[in-house]
Structure formats: structure tokens, C-alpha cells
Amino acid sequence: MRFATQTVVSIITPTYNAARFITETIQSVKEQTFSSWEMIIVDDCSLDNTVDIVKIEIEKDSRIRLIELKNNSGPANARNRAITSAKGNFLAFLDSDDLWQPQKLERQLMFMEKNNLAFSYTDYRIMTEVGEKTDIVFQVPEKMDYKDLLKNTIIGTLTVMLDKRKIGKVQMPLYRDCSEDYGLWLSILSKGIQAYGLNEELAIYRKCENSLSSNKLKSARKTWNTYRKVEKINIPYSLWCFVNYSLNALKKHSRA
Template sequence: MDFKNMGKVSVITPSYNSADFISETIESVQSQTYTNWEMIIVDDCSKDQSVKLIEAKQLEDERIKLIKLMRNGGPAYARNQAILAADGRYLAFLDSDDQWHPQKLEKQILFMHQNGYSFSYTAYRIMQEGGNPTEVVFHMPSQITYKDLLKNTAIGTLTVVLNQEKLGKVQMPLYRDCSEDYGLWMSILSHGVTAYGLNEELALYRKCNESLSSNKWKSARKTWNTYRKVGRSNLPSTIWYFLNYSVRAMRKHTRTS
């Protein structure tokens, strides 16, 4: 397969105190059968050994690039800096504790290339904090429109690939009290774009045990704020969308508990 003609993939990875997992995350990118990629890791003022581990990986692979921020800006700001530095045709998102299957990029880029899609996502599996895969797999609908997205936060960030030649230079909203990735998908789809799902399990999402109940309520508040600030929904619409979100979120939380 001619990966060069299909285009480079810029992998967007924010990192903050990620020493426990970052090496495995990088290795999952290095293992990709699709080899035309760059991995842009933005360290958000880590206080552990993250930077040293990333720099060690840089020495063995010139496709890995590190940006060290001078002040802590949060994951959305870190991702935005990586996006600004990216020169690939495609943007792919992978957080510093998650992993990809070796054929993830090859299958997804071919899926987009053959169909002319600008936004795609895949199914993914939950893994425990220690790295053991669970039985929980989130399968995806074949497509999601803007109206679908308002009632469903199913898209996993670690599975998303965007064609920035078609969409332009996107940026995540910098509201700390919003869901920044969901806000970006909302912004893109609000312009008539449809996101398409490759319903194949190609990624592993690490579920950490720290403050699970607290994170659930924090996520709910962020989703509400995203409707109001990014989607600019009025109060009745926000309540309707949030009720739909809540039902799906409870089902999702029950599966992963």
C-alpha cells in the first residue's frame, strides 16, 4: 500500500505526569502498519519523568516530536499546540495513557480515503489501569450527524481521525469547564459535516480507578457547559439534550463499573 500518496498522519498527544504509561502509548504508535506518521507530544509541565522517557523515544525514532510548554495550560491547550505544529493531511488523537492496535491507522485511513470522509471514528475496548483488556467493547454507529451528536457522546477521542486538508486547522475550545474534545466534534459537525464510524475495535481506552464517581459528575457538568457555551443551546434544548446524554452515560458507566 502506498502510504505516502495517502498522506501523513499527525498524531496529537498531550502529556502531563504520564510516566507510568507514555512509553507504551508511544510504542503502540511505533507498531503501526501505516508508517507515514509523526507523533507530536506536548508536555504540559510534567513533574515526573515523562519528558525523559519521551526524549529517550525521540532518540530511536525521528518521527516523534516533543513540545515542552512553559506553563500548564490543560489538555485542550496542549492539543491545540500540537495541531498548530502538525503538517500531516490527517490528525489522529491519542492520549498519553491509551493505546492503538497495530492496524488502526492503516484500516482507518483506507476507510476514509476510499470513501472521501473527512471525519471518522472506530470502536474501542476498555482496559484496566494496569493494562489488562476487559470484556467491554464500545461499538459505534455507522454515522453521526450534528443532531445525533447532541444526544450522544459515543465518539471516543482516541479513535478520531480528521482530514485537516478538508476541514482546515481546527482548534479545541479553551473552556476549562467544558468537554473540549466533545466541543470540537460539535463545532465541526455543526457546519454540516457527518462523522463516519468504522465499527471495528482498533483502540484501547485505559480506565483509571482514581475518583471514578467524582469524574462521572465532573463529566456531566462539562457536558452541560459544552451545550451552553459551545453549542449555544437555549435552556429547553440543553435540558432535552442533557437528558438524552444522561441516559446513555448511565448505561455506559454501568457497563464499565
């Protein structure tokens, strides 16, 4: 499939103290078989030499851009700054310690354009903090609507691609005690849009010991707060969704 000449994917990458991983993350983008992309890296006041590393990469590849925030304000604000400055019709999300397979953008764009989709996500593999790939691959459901997503947080942020022309303006909610990316997916699907899964392993999630996903209690609390603060769902229905979320999370984490 040939893509329209104006097809550009804007890759949204927040970063904070990611000097150990950012070069490998950038390299996985540079190795993409689809080359019409821009990578917008927003540094959230890193205390290490992340910015210096990114600047070196910019000298090698002009498709990479850097935004340096003046105040540390969390990944949601960093992503929103990148989204605001994005030039592409498509948005893709990649955190500064995760990786993509070389055909990720090409395969996902083909999937979306062939099926006229606004929102897609893919399977992904887990790797350890030191970069060793595990046997754990999360296979995603064929599609999800708003009610499905309220009960299951299976969509990996590093796998999401959005078509701005179909979805319109998007911003992540700025509640630091909520799950900001989950809140954005819910806000999109609440408009009647459905998200569709591509059952191909196209991304690799780095599971760090201090990550939110490793802290199950904190993750659960953020999910609950997303129901109540972002979606403003009443307590009985929030409890119903949370029970289902917990059961799905137990199935997911029993493998990881």
C-alpha cells in the same frame, strides 16, 4: 490500497505526569502497519520524568516530536499546540495512557479514503489502569451528525481521525470547565459534516480511577457547560439534549 506519498498522519498526544504509561503508548504507535506518521507529544509541565522518557524515545525514532509548555494550561491547549504544528493531512488523537492496535492507522485511512470522509471514529476496548484488557468493547454507530452528537458522547477521542483538507483549521475550545474534545467534534459537525464509524476494535482506552470518565458527575457538568458556553444552546434545548445524553451515558457506563 496505496496511499499518496504525501499522506502523513499527525498524532496529537498531550501528556502530563504520564511516566507510567507513555512508553507503552509510544510503542503502540511505533508498531503501526502504516508508517508515514509523526507523533507530536506536548508536555503540560509534568512533575515526573515524562519528558526524559520522551526524549529517549525521540533518539530512537525521529518521527516523534516533543513540545514543552512553559505553563500548565490543560489538555485542550496542549492539543491545540500540537495541531498548530502538525504537518500531516490527517489528524489522529491519542492520549498518553491509551493504546492503538497495530492496524489502526492503516485501516482507518483506508476507510476514509475509500469513502471520501472528513471525520471518522472506531470501536474501542476498555482496559484497567494496570493494563488488563476487559471484555467491554464500545461499538459505535455507523454515522453521527450534529444533532446526534448533542445527545450522545460515544465517540472516543483516541479513535478520531480528521482530514484537514476537508475540514479546515481546527482548534479545541479553551474552557477548562467544558468537554474540550467534545466541543471540537460538535464545532466540526455543526458545519454540516457527518462523522462515520468504522466498526473495528482499533483502540484501547485505559480507565484510570482519577480520570474524568470515572467521575460521572464532573463529566456530566462539563457536557452541560459545553452546550451552554461553547455551543450557546438555549436552556430548553440544552435540557432536552442533556436528558438524552444522560440516558445514553447510563447505558454506556452500566457496561463499564
